[in-house]
Amino acid sequence: MATEKRFKYVILGGGVAAGYAAREFAKQGVKPGELAIISKEQVAPYERPALSKGYLFPHNAARLPGFHTCVGSAGERLLPEWYSDKGIELILSTEIVKADLASKTLTSSDGATFTYETLLIATGSSVIKLTDFGVQGAEANNILYLRDIVDADKLVAAMQAKKDGKAVVVGGGYIGLELSAALKTNNFDVTMVYPEPWCMPRLFTAGLANFYEGYYANKGINIVKGTVAVGFDADTNGDVTAVKLRNESVLEADIVIVGVGGRPLINLFKGQVAEEKGGLKTDAFFETSVPGVYAIGDVAAFPLKLYNETRRVEHVDHARKSAEQAVKAIKAKESGESLAEYDYLPYFYSRSFDIAWQFYGDNVGDDVLFGDNDPTVAKPKFGTYWVKDGKVVGVFLEGGSAEENQAIAKVARAQPPVADVDALKKEGLDFAAKV
Numbered sequence: 301m302a303t304e305k306r307f308k309y310v311i312l313g314g315g316v317a318a319g320y321a322a323r324e325f326a327k328q329g330v331k332p333g334e335l336a337i338i339s340k341e342q343v344a345p346y347e348r349p350a351l352s353k354g355y356l357f358p359h360n361a362a363r364l365p366g367f368h369t370c371v372g373s374a375g376e377r378l379l380p381e382w383y384s385d386k387g388i389e390l391i392l393s394t395e396i397v398k399a400d401l402a403s404k405t406l407t408s409s410d411g412a413t414f415t416y417e418t419l420l421i422a423t424g425s426s427v428i429k430l431t432d433f434g435v436q437g438a439e440a441n442n443i444l445y446l447r448d449i450v451d452a453d454k455l456v457a458a459m460q461a462k463k464d465g466k467a468v469v470v471g472g473g474y475i476g477l478e479l480s481a482a483l484k485t486n487n488f489d490v491t492m493v494y495p496e497p498w499c500m501p502r503l504f505t506a507g508l509a510n511f512y513e514g515y516y517a518n519k520g521i522n523i524v525k526g527t528v529a530v531g532f533d534a535d536t537n538g539d540v541t542a543v544k545l546r547n548e549s550v551l552e553a554d555i556v557i558v559g560v561g562g563r564p565l566i567n568l569f570k571g572q573v574a575e576e577k578g579g580l581k582t583d584a585f586f587e588t589s590v591p592g593v594y595a596i597g598d599v600a601a602f603p604l605k606l607y608n609e610t611r612r613v614e615h616v617d618h619a620r621k622s623a624e625q626a627v628k629a630i631k632a633k634e635s636g637e638s639l640a641e642y643d644y645l646p647y648f649y650s651r652s653f654d655i656a657w658q659f660y661g662d663n664v665g666d667d668v669l670f671g672d673n674d675p676t677v678a679k680p681k682f683g684t685y686w687v688k689d690g691k692v693v694g695v696f697l698e699g700g701s702a703e704e705n706q707a708i709a710k711v712a713r714a715q716p717p718v719a720d721v722d723a724l725k726k727e728g729l730d731f732a733a734k735v
């Protein structure tokens with residue numbers, strides 16, 4: 301018979317936001333049996349960014365339990381035992397297929413039901429697949445995507461099966477860049493393909509991309525720009541052998557990795573919750589249009605106070621902080637206390653090979669490149685300020701020390717005025733140090 305369980309609080313989803321929400325619940329006080337996490341993954345929440353970085357190292361690769369939340373922000377590592385010690389129920393390998401917010405009931409694929417008083421939606425994103433668009437041959441073996449640990453294990457297995465082979469990475473975003481580096485480090489012959497004029501165009505300017513493309517080329521990665529994959533060939537086993545491009549060239553491939561973006565997972569709530577910007581609209585406490593239902597992490601479209609507009613942010617720092625804010629808000633409501641509005645400074649980072657960058661703020665307005673972005677320098681340090689309405693609103697820095705990264709964060713938050721853009725370019729990082 302299908303089971304029925306009742307909780308005071310349910311977190312739907314078992315990713316980054318879920319792990320940080322559980323920690324905050326424990327901090328604020330939660331009684332045994334009050335809280336459950338329901339996740340379709342088989343494992344307790346973990347730091348997802350590790351999957352495209354340490355998880356793919358050829359030696360001493362990161363493995364669970366090493367990167368369960370909340371180690372990514374230097375916090376306590378929440379092992380499965382932590383949840384049981386706190387009386388938090390981890391309901392794993394359980395996919396919710398129906399959410400009825402009117403009756404406060406979730407139903408799983410095997411018919412179990414879960415009722416709640418307060419729900420936190422933390423379902424994150426799913427990857428966009430080439431099969432979604434009917435790309436010819438896209439169902440071949442070894443055409444891979446990366447969102448969760450099952451995907452990462454498939455990639456590790458494929459790298460072992462096709463040792464020293466040829467890899468094609470479709471997509472020039474940060475996933476494409478990080479995975480190209482991982483494949484190269486694992487001794488694959490790597491080609492990246494993307495339609496844009498340069499990599500990561502959503503954040504990188506031409507000047508920034510010039511460094512990364514040059515750096516990758518120096519590492520032996522081939523880059524094919526301005527075209528897309530339109531089909532794939534496979535052998536008699538169904539394994540991919542080639543990628544056909546719109547420009548009519550063909551790339552041999554033993555592994556193809558596709559990183560062309562994601563979509564927030566909000567289908568379960570269609571017609572029940574107000575939406576905006578492709579996500580679930582929330583207030584500054586992450587409560588949705590349905591009282592008692594909160595949305596955190598990738599799915600939340602929240603008021604970004606600093607820019608006075610609604611945004612969705614698909615980055616790990618926001619997943620952590622939105623989770624903490626929502627739990628604080630739930631607890632403050634219960635005790636009748638007040639809580640300050642969420643006041644987020646967008647922050648995003650990436651690492652590959654031995655380079656690492658951080659970005660804070662908003663990349664709008666005029667961009668001012670500073671430092672030496674020559675891809676051949678031994679220890680690169682350069683960046684970009686974005687200046688809008690005479691103020692610095694965003695800063696990117698490659699190769700910054702902890703102190704320098706703190707300084708650029710401060711600039712993006714303070715938005716200091718800039719009278720002379722040429723002087724800012726000349727001053728470079730010294731400008732940030734003075735703010």
Ligand code: FAD
Binds near residue numbers: 397424447615648
């Ligand atoms: P997720 O962490 O994706 O968790 C969602 C959870 O919900 C998953 O456990 C999923 O299985 C579960 N779920 C979904 N639907 C259901 C359902 N119906 N029933 C049950 N469970 C369900 N960000 C950065 O800032 N820097 C980085 O370097 C970086 N690297 C990344 C590398 C990779 C490979 C990926 C995939 C993402 C990376 N990100 C990075 C983005 C960051 O990881 C996400 O923004 C973050 O994980 C969002 O947290 P979340 O809790 O909203 O969603």
